[in-house]
Amino acid sequence: MIVINFLGTVSGIPSKERNHPAIALEYHYYKKETLLFDCGECVQKQLMLAKISFMDIEKIFITHWHADHFAGLIPLLQTMNLEKRKKELKIFGPEASKFVNNIINLGYFGLRFPVKAIDVPFEGNKISKIDESKEYEIFSVPVLHTVPSVAYCFKEKDRWRIDKEKLEALKIKSGRWLKKLKECGKIEIKGKNIKIEDIGRLESGLKVVYTGDTKPCDNVVELAKNADVLIHDATFSEEDEDEQKYHSSVRDAAIIAKKAEVKKLILTHISRRYQSEDVKKLEEEAKKYFENSMVAKDMMKIVLKRTNSPRTLQPG
């Protein structure tokens, strides 16, 4: 199960209702793991409100080094230090080594836990696998903004599920050999050669893509292909579109969602000029191009399971 927590959803200048960008993705499998995508101001306050521990965060993915996307890192690192963190923290981003080094040397930190910066490619069109665990992979791709910027994809690994009927037809009891079959793809048992595809079906892992700041971009279409959720920059309504700004409009984001054939589009990085009463209009605008569109709010949660449609929990 994945829970996507929208901690901050505004563009450059914050408002009373919306904080600077930050998304906490909680991945529940055997254990829970928390990944943070961007880390704007007030991230600590928002994590507290969402009841997510600072100390559970293992990896932080920064899309680009504009202050609204990273300034929360500085007090967060200090808090982790004061809380006596020992575990390594990984920070991914374009030019991460340079900027993480700048941050660590910024004030009187005296960090007592290891911070590892991982540089992510920010030029060209190639999708890069930048991280992998037993359960998921993280990919990135360069996007179109004023400074080196990337989009990220969290992709749960596909898994083989055993089809009980097929298993019964073989007249072999289930047991530990099934685990080995899932791992190796084939096995010999009681003189029979069994392939995983004979008795299993491949279940797709969940896929979530977050663009950070970008103009409409073909790389995002590639990265987001068939995603369960695409979280896209949608700074302006189509009326207020501004080519100079290197951001996307609501329409741009919806067209990308359609091209990528995603299941659900969440519009974020909303300019402070739009008040809560404008949200419906923005959503209607997006729905003209892609039906399953929704504007993010601070503290909104999306719950994703392999077996169900996404469920949205609104704040309050």
Add this chain to the structure above:
Amino acid sequence: MIVINFLGTVSGIPSKERNHPAIALEYHYYKKETLLFDCGECVQKQLMLAKISFMDIEKIFITHWHADHFAGLIPLLQTMNLEKRKKELKIFGPEASKFVNNIINLGYFGLRFPVKAIDVPFEGNKISKIDESKEYEIFSVPVLHTVPSVAYCFKEKDRWRIDKEKLEALKIKSGRWLKKLKECGKIEIKGKNIKIEDIGRLESGLKVVYTGDTKPCDNVVELAKNADVLIHDATFSEEDEDEQKYHSSVRDAAIIAKKAEVKKLILTHISRRYQSEDVKKLEEEAKKYFENSMVAKDMMKIVLKRTNSPRTLQPG
């Protein structure tokens, strides 16, 4: 008139109720001027809630370079830039040149307005005048913390007020000559030599002192002598006092307030271990040593006038 806005009142790790340290001092004379003392995370959100414009801030005074006291600067500078600020911003602090330079080179800022860093002495016992306008002076003094740190004093200049009865006794009509008399201290009019002390009385300017983080410190007693308001580090209750921490307890702060003969003590930099129900106990503890003591809350305001006692406006 001075309005002291407590934007953040917690120590190192923020809580749901308290943000990282920041105090906005609004000085109303002919015009309004806003000075910011420390600039912790979420300062923009808190300024918005207090209805103080980001753009009104002319000067920022950082007590020391721990992230909880300065991390809000980074997104605040970005916002001022996005809002097309042109006016110079002055940032004072111990080693300000070094740290402000680090901050400006931290991300992709491209600042388009001038930022002037002013280094403030952080060793020894001397009180330094670090800034002056027509209406007020700012002083600093080194304090006792783990890194170079200072306390600040905002001192409104004393002003001569004309005593109407004395003026009438002289049988000279009031006029422009009074302004000149206030400026020069003496004047010859209708053959008479008049000194300002003959017809005026000196009205003391308001005085506010903020310690930042410090152990109890004689320099603070000197700086805060007869202050209208002393805002003092009070991280712990006396039970939880910890010599190792280079902070003050509630008792420490109250004893300093008594020694300095201030009018009012505001306890701030409160550890997150104390909930709102503990505030009364902390206040009682302080009152054993200094009666006019009070624990700060986020969004609390203190209104100071020369002619009245301070007035406290509680949030909500």
